[in-house]
Amino acid sequence: MSAAADTATAIAAISTRGVARDFTAGQQTIRVLHGIDLDVRAGELTYLVGESGSGKTTLISIMCGILWPTEGEVRLFGTDIYRLSDSDLVDFRLRNVGFIFQQYNLIPAIDAASNAAVPLIAQGMDRLEARERAIELLAALNIAAQADKLPNQLSGGQQQRVAIARALVHQPRLIVCDEPTAALDARSGRRVMDLLREVALADDRSVIIVTHDNRIFDLADRILVLEDGRITHDGRDMPKDH
Amino acid sequence: MVWIAIRMLTGDATKFYGLLFGIAFSTLLITQQLTIFVNLIERGASGVYNVPSADVWVMDPVSRTTDVNLPMPSTALDRVRSVAGVEWAVPHLRAAASVRTKEGDLEGVSVIGVDDATLIGLPRRMASGAADVLERPDAVVIDDVGTTRFFPEGYDPVGERLELNDQRAVIMGVADAIPSFTSQVTLYTRYSRALNFVPGTRNRLSFVLVGAAPGVDAKALATRITQDTGLRARTRDEFARDGVDFIIENTGIPLNFGITVLLGFVVGVAIVGLTFSLFIRDNIKQFGALKAIGVNNAKIRRMVAAQAAMVGLIGYGLGVLGTVGFIWGFSSNPTFKGFYIPWQVPLISLVAVALILALTGWIALRRVLKTEPAAVFR
Numbered sequence: 068m069s070a071a072a073d074t075a076t077a078i079a080a081i082s083t084r085g086v087a088r089d090f091t092a093g094q095q096t097i098r099v100l101h102g103i104d105l106d107v108r109a110g111e112l113t114y115l116v117g118e119s120g121s122g123k124t125t126l127i128s129i130m131c132g133i134l135w136p137t138e139g140e141v142r143l144f145g146t147d148i149y150r151l152s153d154s155d156l157v158d159f160r161l162r163n164v165g166f167i168f169q170q171y172n173l174i175p176a177i178d179a180a181s182n183a184a185v186p187l188i189a190q191g192m193d194r195l196e197a198r199e200r201a202i203e204l205l206a207a208l209n210i211a212a213q214a215d216k217l218p219n220q221l222s223g224g225q226q227q228r229v230a231i232a233r234a235l236v237h238q239p240r241l242i243v244c245d246e247p248t249a250a251l252d253a254r255s256g257r258r259v260m261d262l263l264r265e266v267a268l269a270d271d272r273s274v275i276i277v278t279h280d281n282r283i284f285d286l287a288d289r290i291l292v293l294e295d296g297r298i299t300h301d302g303r304d305m306p307k308d309h
Numbered sequence: 310m311v312w313i314a315i316r317m318l319t320g321d322a323t324k325f326y327g328l329l330f331g332i333a334f335s336t337l338l339i340t341q342q343l344t345i346f347v348n349l350i351e352r353g354a355s356g357v358y359n360v361p362s363a364d365v366w367v368m369d370p371v372s373r374t375t376d377v378n379l380p381m382p383s384t385a386l387d388r389v390r391s392v393a394g395v396e397w398a399v400p401h402l403r404a405a406a407s408v409r410t411k412e413g414d415l416e417g418v419s420v421i422g423v424d425d426a427t428l429i430g431l432p433r434r435m436a437s438g439a440a441d442v443l444e445r446p447d448a449v450v451i452d453d454v455g456t457t458r459f460f461p462e463g464y465d466p467v468g469e470r471l472e473l474n475d476q477r478a479v480i481m482g483v484a485d486a487i488p489s490f491t492s493q494v495t496l497y498t499r500y501s502r503a504l505n506f507v508p509g510t511r512n513r514l515s516f517v518l519v520g521a522a523p524g525v526d527a528k529a530l531a532t533r534i535t536q537d538t539g540l541r542a543r544t545r546d547e548f549a550r551d552g553v554d555f556i557i558e559n560t561g562i563p564l565n566f567g568i569t570v571l572l573g574f575v576v577g578v579a580i581v582g583l584t585f586s587l588f589i590r591d592n593i594k595q596f597g598a599l600k601a602i603g604v605n606n607a608k609i610r611r612m613v614a615a616q617a618a619m620v621g622l623i624g625y626g627l628g629v630l631g632t633v634g635f636i637w638g639f640s641s642n643p644t645f646k647g648f649y650i651p652w653q654v655p656l657i658s659l660v661a662v663a664l665i666l667a668l669t670g671w672i673a674l675r676r677v678l679k680t681e682p683a684a685v686f687r
């Protein structure tokens with residue numbers, strides 16, 4: 068029993084080896100990430116912290132399968148994702164990754180429950196069944212009463228909860244969020260992070276959050292600091308000089 | 310996902326109606342113009358359609374249409390009658406004349422002389438009066454659309470006197486006829502009277518109308534008549550086609566209508582293309598999010614195709630309905646008498662709509678497919 072559990076935790080949820088990424092702007096090619104080696108465990112809330120332009124968004128995009136690295140490999144739950152065919156990678160994301168976008172990117176013409184149900188509908192589940200599952204999740208997020216409302220009838224906080232529901236509804240093994248609290252005041256920011264810890268974190272799931280919001284650093288299981296495309300700190304707390 | 314695509318489309322009411330308007334407008338323009346075009350050029354065959362009982366039209370070899378004809382000597386009638394397979398053959402006179410109206414105006418008319426005995430050559434139905442009114446002296450039958458040119462609307466012209474080429478004529482009936490291409494007034498009278506009304510040289514016989522004996526093929530009979538008599542013989546369908554072709558070849562109508570139809574297409578592409586790309590631009594973030602979440606390109610294609618199909622079907626339906634409404638609304642107007650929508654016309658506009666949407670949808674889709682999923686984090 069315990070041996071099996073040990074093996075499960077021993078397999079990293081995400082592992083990157085030698086991940087580098089170049090961007091070409093005009094004549095110049097700039098290396099934004101330099102040989103990132105990283106293992107992210109399941110069951111942890113991991114923060115990716117760093118100054119603007121340090122490469123956080125680039126790294127998280129590569130880790131979740133939406134941006135090809137120039138060099139290196141990325142394994143998600145054992146799968147070398149950038150060796151998959153294009154369409155297999157899309158399908159892999161659909162089954163394994165939940166996204167929370169900064170601007171939520173909800174579809175304005177469909178109600179909260181349908182928005183939250185999008186990943187299940189995309190997987191081919193019957194629309195009404197998918198909605199029911201989404202409504203359960205909205206209830207857990209305390210916005211079941213808003214299930215039938217269109218996004219523009221919801222407050223910003225409510226929209227974000229719908230976006231969180233959409234990221235969780237298909238029970239992916241990896242959740243990624245880029246700057247989820249950037250637009251929120253301190254109290255709402257903390258509440259969202261508490262919520263994510265509560266509903267998103269599970270033994271078999273990793274949650275990676277990009278942030279430079281120092282008000283919420285105490286809520287992380289692990290903090291990675293990125294500076295100029297290199298990991299310079301890895302620990303439970305922030306380094307003293309930050 | 311198709312359901313989501315449709316909701317995305319209808320959720321943006323302004324653009325949805327814009328797209329519908331673009332398609333409906335194009336459909337209306339194309340369908341309506343093609344309908345008018347077809348009906349108008351078919352008027353070139355009205356002279357043939359008005360005498361459906363004639364299987365074969367026989368004429369001088371240089372005659373081309375019912376209105377462009379060179380009269381033959383009257384002996385042609387007997388020569389045609391002697392050809393095997395001819396059940397009956399009757400003389401038919403078509404000539405131009407002028408009428409002096411009560412107001413003193415001079416109007417050009419067509420005079421049609423129909424067979425004295427059988428009245429073959431007269432349109433099948435009368436709008437007013439019976440065909441036998443032609444038995445009476447000086448009697449002429451006027452066509453119904455012609456009536457509206459000589460008399461005020463709703464006026465019953467029966468009993469009216471006309472001065473036809475300086476001779477007295479009395480309108481004794483109104484024929485329910487398909488108007489000619491020029492909508493010129495047509496006066497029907499018996500062949501023997503027509504000879505009086507329309508003076509001329511020895512040769513006065515414009516056509517010989519022929520009925521085929523039972524079981525005799527019209528096309529074969531026409532060939533035989535030409536072989537035996539040296540005259541030109543055309544089946545009803547061929548001669549109708551000759552009349553239509555004459556209009557096509559000798560007027561600017563095909564070009565004019567062609568330009569309008571093309572314009573309808575271009576306007577459709579412009580409105581729909583512009584609105585569609587605005588719609589896609591407004592929704593590009595959502596499409597990007599869907600792509601990141603894991604909606605593959607095949608599903609994205611299906612979504613855009615569903616949006617195009619929805620706009621296309623509703624817009625097209627509205628456009629065709631509009632055309633039907635137009636034709637129906639003007640059905641009492643003599644210019645549009647007998648207008649119908651040939652089945653090919655809606656089919657052509659459907660193809661045009663499909664082309665418009667395929668073109669604009671493809672451009673819109675390319676933009677969605679090109680969007681990097683990584684752009685959602687930017």
Ligand SMILES: Nc1ncnc2c1ncn2[C@@H]1O[C@H](COP(=O)(O)OP(=O)(O)O)[C@@H](O)[C@H]1O
Nearest residue numbers: 090091092099118119120121122123124125126
């Ligand atoms: N698509 C791109 N094209 C060119 N340069 C880019 C692109 N994406 C990111 N960069 C550059 O890479 C660097 C890191 O960007 P990013 O990963 O967004 O940093 P962060 O999220 O930490 O602010 C920046 O200098 C940025 O200008």
Ligand SMILES: [Mg+2]
Nearest residue numbers: 123124125245
């Ligand atoms: Mg960023």
